[in-house]
Structures are given as structure tokens and as C-alpha cells.
Amino acid sequence: MERLQTLLNAIDGRGYKAYKGIHGEYQFPGYRLSVDHVQGDPFAEPSRCRILIDRETAAIPESLYSNPIRRTALEDFFGRTFARTIAQHVCGTRGSGRSGEITIAPYGQQVLRRNSVLVTNGALEVRFQIALPANGRSITALEAKEMLFQELPQVVATSLLSINDKLTAAQAHVDSVEDQQQLRNQLQTHSLVAFIADGSILPRKSGIDDRPLPDAVPFVAPDSIALELDSLHQGAIRGLGIPEGVTLIVGGGFHGKSTLLHAIEYGVYNHVREDGRELVVTEPSAGKIRAEDGRAITGVNITPFINNLPQDKDTSNFTSQNASGSTSQAANIIETLATGTRTLLIDEDTSATNFMIRDQRMQALVAKEKEPITPLVQRIRSLYSEQGVSVVLVMGGSGDFFESADRVLMLDNYLARDVTREAKGLAGTREKEHSISTPFHQTGSRILKRACLSPRLRNKEKIQPFDTRALRYGETEIDLSRVEQLVDKAQLQAIGHLLAYYYKTSPQEKLEIIEALRQLLLLVESKGLDSVTPYIMGTLAMPRLQELAATINRMRSLQLVQRPA
Secondary structure, three states: OHHHHHHHHHHOOOEHHHHHHHOEEEEEOOEEEEEEEOOOOOOOOOEEEEEEEOHHHHOOOHHHHOOHHHHHHHHHHHHHHHHHHHHHHOOOOOOOOOOOOEEOOOOOOEEOOEOOEEEEOOEEEEEEEEOOOEEOOEEOHHHHHHHHHHHHHHHHHHHOOOHHHHHHHHHHHHHHHHHHHHHHHOOOOOOEEEEEEOOOOOOEEEOOEEEEOOOOOOOOOOOOOEEEEEEOOOEEEEEEEEEOOEEEEEEOOOOOHHHHHHHHHHOOOEEOOOOOOOOEEEOOOOEEEOOOOOOOEEEEOOOOOEOOOHHHOOOOOEEEOOOOHHHHHHHHHHHHHHOOOOEEEEEHHHOOHHHHOOOHHHHHHOOHHHOOEOOHHHHHHHHHHHHOOEEEEEOOOOOOOHHHOOEEEEEEOOEEEEOHHHHHHHHOOOHHHHOOOOOOOOOOOOEEOHHHHOOEEOOEEOEEEEOOOEEEEOOEEEEOOOOOOOOOHHHHHHHHHHHHHHHHHOOOOOOEHHHHHHHHHHHHHHHOHHHHOOOOOOOOEOOOHHHHHHHHHOOOOOOEOOOOO
């Protein structure tokens, strides 16, 4: 501490780059402060720092981090507590640019594996950023000392050094996350793809606020199809299980169909307590599918859905820089299946109509040989029977899917009802007319050309996420605004560094895309998110294989090794 005070006094009033002299590690009461990277300008990205607390001082009960899921939950708890405490004790703006800010990576409603907080054998490490203060571009040492010797120690003491004061809250948070994982682990045993517990609050405050809607109608499973799953800390939990196979969610407009599907699609992640969806769990590979007009597609076999295009355009190796709604939705399904996804989630509201259905009148008017699209209604049954892939489909405008459904749920004012028998009665005997059983061919081997993954822009590495909407990667910007299960900017930052790591360490062009990505994620699972970055940072969160693959597949600069003729 004294050495840091001396350094700050010596550079007071000097040019901003003199802050570089405080790089290093300093002992404070109960913790060490490590200044890992010092910003060169008050308008630049803030300086990267760490708080390091040894095991004896942290005094964290081992039961809170006794397995990987509990450790992730505990790290999440400390990160959220640190962020809340910053808001309470840090003054904020103190001069030019971002001077005076202390920040940690933002936390959403999901509990993700991150590298902003690490618990290692009971020792605690918290990574954050501090915008060192300046007047213009001159150092203001007095304000820097206020931040480093008054505000920051108060934040650390309140959020990290008093575990006994927070033990009950930490235990509840960790137990809740472990219960969610326990429920998810039971899905396959019960032949389910998702489970929605009674009392869950599914509606959100708004399209830009992911917190629960106050006074929303709690979800309740119909008695006829309710079941119970066991949790470690709450006992038996009653709710609705979505079975493997084809499930339709129907009902009038604004009665909760899409809201239920949204809860299911985000059920691949664990959630914080009181989110309302913390007991909504989905099998971890589930993928949301939608139309994406204008997206790029490179070398995908979409023949199961689209064939015989005009001018003999090849759909077994389909490439486009401006895909239509139907071709993009077909490619999204094929690409997602390649990742090993066992469940597809589809909403008619975000689908291409001609991809979903083709009614009898249109079939009578447009001859079959003139229509290149095989609609989903004719393929949905074979997805499950041939591929073992379940589908959960929201459909409010057509009953043509009734024949293929294993279960039909109706949402009425956010309350669910099993209407399978009624739907089958209305369907009649039209199943043979609507389904086809020709082989479901998937895309063959797709091998990346390494050069297209270069992260360099004008001789500098450029990896910059824009929330979850887009990723600036080298010379290209990848549009991910319609990849709905990408929930955190930190996931997208991690995806960028994973791709850069692959570019730097895999010169051989041998591995198929998905296999290469799987190996990358296995590396991170075993060695941590830090293993793919050249410097210490705390702004990464673990992505799924599905979103990692979705990012590569949407690169307009994507190039594949030519297949032998």
C-alpha cells in the first residue's frame, strides 16, 4: 500500500501514460491488488485489475464449492455481490473520459461459467476494471488514492471479506443452481426435453428487461399430464414435462404461447433465484430455429427441405450471401443438427410461412414439380422417427401439424391445457397425405480454410462484441442479432477468442468444423476460459457449441476446403 501511495504521489499532474508505473501487485489488509494492464488514455478501455484473497482469509466453507456446478454458482454469487457493492460505495465520474469508474463484467439473469470470479481450492480471485482518473490527460493522484485506498477497500471488505455475513444467501444461491442442474439431469431418464415447474413466472418485464413481470400468472401444469421430479434441496417438484417427440403449443394470440417457448429455450441455462424461470429446465443441446432473411450460408446441404431450384442451383452444397426466409430456416436446421442437437424449438411468428406449410389449395394451384420447398409439416415426423430429434413448435395459425404431433398443449390466459385428443379428432386421417419418409440427408464434411479465421485488422487483433447483436472479428462483422440463445455479451467475447485461438494453434486444415469446435470447448472445460486468451481478462463467459457454430456459420468471409469431386 505504501509503495503504491508513493508511486501515485510521484506522478501527480504528469501525463496520463505515467500511470503505467503502477503496474504490479500490492498488499492490502486481507487482500492483494494486482494491476495487470494500465490504460494509456482516460478515454481508452479501463485498466484491468484483480483482487486476490488467500484461502485462509477467504474462509469459504468447502461445501459451497464441492463440485463444478456449485463452484460456478458460488463464483456467480461473489460476482453479483461485488457488482452491487460497487454501486453502493463508488462515487463514479471524476474527470475526463471514464475517469472514476470501477466495473466488473455485467451479470444477467443466467448463471454462466465466467472468468470474472474464480474460486480455486478456497482462494478467491475477482477481476474488474478501474478507470484511473485524469483532468484532461493529466493524472489526478488525489482522486486515484480515494478510489484505491477508500472506495475499493470498502467494496472488498463488504462483498468479499465477510462471507459469514452472506452465508445464508450464498448457500441459497448455490443450492438453487444445483437443483436446476439436478432437474435437467433427470430429463433424459424420463424421456423429456423440458420441464416447467408449477409456480414458475414466465413473462418478462419487457423486450429489453429480462426480469420477471410483476403480478404475472404463475404457471400450473394440467393435472392430467403433471409429473414430479426430485431435487436435492427442495424435495419433489411438480410441473409439466415436455416429452420427446413432436409437441405443439397452440392457443389464441397473446395467451402465452411464445412466452412459454421463450422460457423453454432459455432453460438450457441455469437462472438466479427469484427469476421466475429457475425451475424451468431444458435438455442442454436444444436449439431455437427461425428464419433469417439476408444471412450468409456457406456449403450447406439443404436438400431435405429445398431442392430443384430454378437454373439448377445446387442445394446439396448451398451457398448464398443473401438467403431468403425459407433457405435460411432450412440451413439453420441443418447446421444446428450438425452440432448434435436433440431438440428443435420453433415459433411460427419468426418462421417463413412457405417453409412451414403448404395448404391443399396452394398445392392444387402450384404443381408439386414447380415447388422446390418441402415444408416442415411434411418433414417434422421424420425428424423424430429418423433422426431422433424432438420438435417443440408454437403454431396458432394452422392445424396442419395436428397429424404429426405426439402432444398438443393449449395456452389460455397463460394456463396450459392438454388438448391432444381434441386435436387428433380434428386431424382426421390425413397423416399419410401430409408426411413424407424419404431419407434425411445431412451436410457432409465441412472443413474450414484457416485463413478466413484471421482476427487481424490493420495488423492488430480486433475482437469486439456489440452486446449480443454482432461481433467485430478481424475485418468482418458477424450479425448474430437473431441467434436468440446467445444471452450474454461475455459469451460472444469468448467466442471471438475461441476462434482466434483456433486460428493461431490449428494450422492443419483437417478437422470438420463441428469436431474442431468441440475440441476447443473441451479444452476450455478442462483448462478454463483463460486458456484461449493471451492476457488476463475477466470478461468471458462459456458459450454453448450451438452458438459457437452459429457464429462461424454466419461469417460472410467463411471459406471451406474444396471437397474432392
